[in-house]
Amino acid sequence: MKRNIPGRITHYTLAWCVAIIWLVPFIGILVTAISPLEEVVHGWWGVKLSSLSLKNIAGAWSHPTAPIGQGMRNSFIIAIPATIIPMFLASLAGYGFLRYHFPLRRPIFVIVLLLLAIPQHMVAVPLFKILNSMHLINSYTGLILVHTAWGLPWIILFMRGYFSTLPKEVEEAAYVDGAGPYKTFFRIILPMSWPGLASVASLQFTWVWNDFFLALIFIYNPNRLVATQRIPLLRGQYHVDWGIITAAALLITSVPLLVFALLQKHYVKGFIGFSSK
Amino acid sequence: MKSRLKQWRIGLSFVLPAVALMAVFIVYPAVKTLILSFFDAQGNWVGLKNFITFLSHFDTLDLSRFPSKGPPWGSLINNSIWIIIHLPTTVILGIVFAVLLNNIKGGAFIKSVIFLGMVIPMVVGGVIIRFLFDENSGIIPLVMRFLGNEALGRSWTAYPQTALMALILGSILLWTGFSLTMHAAGLSTIPKELYEAADVDGAGILRKLFSITIPMLAPVTSVVIAMTLLYEIKIFDIVYTATLGGPGGSSMVLSLQMYFYAFRKLDANMASAVATVLTLFTLAVGIWLVRRNMKGEI
Numbered sequence: 183m184k185r186n187i188p189g190r191i192t193h194y195t196l197a198w199c200v201a202i203i204w205l206v207p208f209i210g211i212l213v214t215a216i217s218p219l220e221e222v223v224h225g226w227w228g229v230k231l232s233s234l235s236l237k238n239i240a241g242a243w244s245h246p247t248a249p250i251g252q253g254m255r256n257s258f259i260i261a262i263p264a265t266i267i268p269m270f271l272a273s274l275a276g277y278g279f280l281r282y283h284f285p286l287r288r289p290i291f292v293i294v295l296l297l298l299a300i301p302q303h304m305v306a307v308p309l310f311k312i313l314n315s316m317h318l319i320n321s322y323t324g325l326i327l328v329h330t331a332w333g334l335p336w337i338i339l340f341m342r343g344y345f346s347t348l349p350k351e352v353e354e355a356a357y358v359d360g361a362g363p364y365k366t367f368f369r370i371i372l373p374m375s376w377p378g379l380a381s382v383a384s385l386q387f388t389w390v391w392n393d394f395f396l397a398l399i400f401i402y403n404p405n406r407l408v409a410t411q412r413i414p415l416l417r418g419q420y421h422v423d424w425g426i427i428t429a430a431a432l433l434i435t436s437v438p439l440l441v442f443a444l445l446q447k448h449y450v451k452g453f454i455g456f457s458s459k
Numbered sequence: 460m461k462s463r464l465k466q467w468r469i470g471l472s473f474v475l476p477a478v479a480l481m482a483v484f485i486v487y488p489a490v491k492t493l494i495l496s497f498f499d500a501q502g503n504w505v506g507l508k509n510f511i512t513f514l515s516h517f518d519t520l521d522l523s524r525f526p527s528k529g530p531p532w533g534s535l536i537n538n539s540i541w542i543i544i545h546l547p548t549t550v551i552l553g554i555v556f557a558v559l560l561n562n563i564k565g566g567a568f569i570k571s572v573i574f575l576g577m578v579i580p581m582v583v584g585g586v587i588i589r590f591l592f593d594e595n596s597g598i599i600p601l602v603m604r605f606l607g608n609e610a611l612g613r614s615w616t617a618y619p620q621t622a623l624m625a626l627i628l629g630s631i632l633l634w635t636g637f638s639l640t641m642h643a644a645g646l647s648t649i650p651k652e653l654y655e656a657a658d659v660d661g662a663g664i665l666r667k668l669f670s671i672t673i674p675m676l677a678p679v680t681s682v683v684i685a686m687t688l689l690y691e692i693k694i695f696d697i698v699y700t701a702t703l704g705g706p707g708g709s710s711m712v713l714s715l716q717m718y719f720y721a722f723r724k725l726d727a728n729m730a731s732a733v734a735t736v737l738t739l740f741t742l743a744v745g746i747w748l749v750r751r752n753m754k755g756e757i
Binding site: 193194196197198200201204205206207208210211214222223224225226227271272274275277278279281282283284285287290292293294295296297298299300301303304305306307308309310312327328330331332334335338363367388391392394395398399410413414422424427428431434435438439442446449450453454 | 483573586590692714717738742746
């Protein structure tokens, strides 16, 4: 197909204008994070390249009242198990819902789907009381449990969809060879599903890492706050230290950004699959 | 018969751990919240009183100010304005950008940049909004002053007239990546022959857009609309970090109001009423989405 030159130029110009609009805020955060505050007080666009430094990054990492480094450590302690456990339990359940018949299967599955639309606010107050009675407020275990439960519905839905695309012959062959249902699942089905599991892992990890609301209502101990909870604490009473805040934002964002960069294909596939399934 | 029971047992053993966790940590507390919303703090049944108190509070709906006076107008109005502006904008931008960035050099890179809004924590999204609309370090007030508009040349998040608008515009920046990615994926499933046939018929770019692309994307668009509505109704993190619902409640939203009732005023019953209202809205969208997806399934 032949395209006229002016048309192509307009097309590319428009595309890159869009790119610039979306890039500018991120560049602003990045530049401010690595500039001395005196220079960005009247706009980050005027900063001199020679004065760039990592002072703000270091300052945010070991901030006196809300150290981001400690927050990121806590976020890892929570996000890693809160990714692996629901992945495991929801894969089992997704397979069960797909392959086996049992009483109430359909209504239970419909409820699981509807849970996707329930806001976390709907459980906040009673869940606080439940966790409190179990001494799980301020506890990583408590938050991991809650994140696990909230990850289950979408991962069940996603993995059930993924399993349904696998060829059934492989399973039948396994049964013929005398493998039981559990052996078939763990030895055949799960290993075959690694691309789906990679999608789930990248999304669930990012969502737990990025979570703010659940951490906000269940973690109060200053030493145990997760990374996202510390951002609002960096806001000064009388003036805003943009250098420290943007540096903290950059540090916290670097982890999901890295996950996205490394697993981009699976990440986007998971997103599309989860939303349109 | 025996083998059927065995099948049941195996099936249940697969789903039971997950179902039990969801029952304890989602279903039970959600039902409990629903019940709490009909009682007062002393445990007396009060019917719809909490809901009426909530709906007639000026933080929810301030009809003495809306629409004749300036904000604050209340969370219901704010969430509605959010939907009215944010929903069509992100859906349309997603379609237009998907078409614009399809098959051009650097398109994948630009799509990734726009998708960043979906990758970063929403708390950071709130920081970006404050930063973008800040009088000193923000690029938007700078441009506004350059254009001679002094009223918009100051920190948007610090004034009742502009706080909500800053949040809505910022959330468009953050959410367009979702609509774009979904529509871009949908675009790749449209058969090329349709466009070739249209070329033979001499159809122009706009004609192809409205007669082929948009109708073929309709199933994707409907999912995007549903997910976007859920996002708008539940919006919390960016409001918490950027404005805390202020100044003077001018950017208050339902979910933040619920948080204040539950964890600042410690009024579990009022908080439950707000949460129930919130859930009624999201469940309406959810039921529609489930019905749509269940056609021909299980």
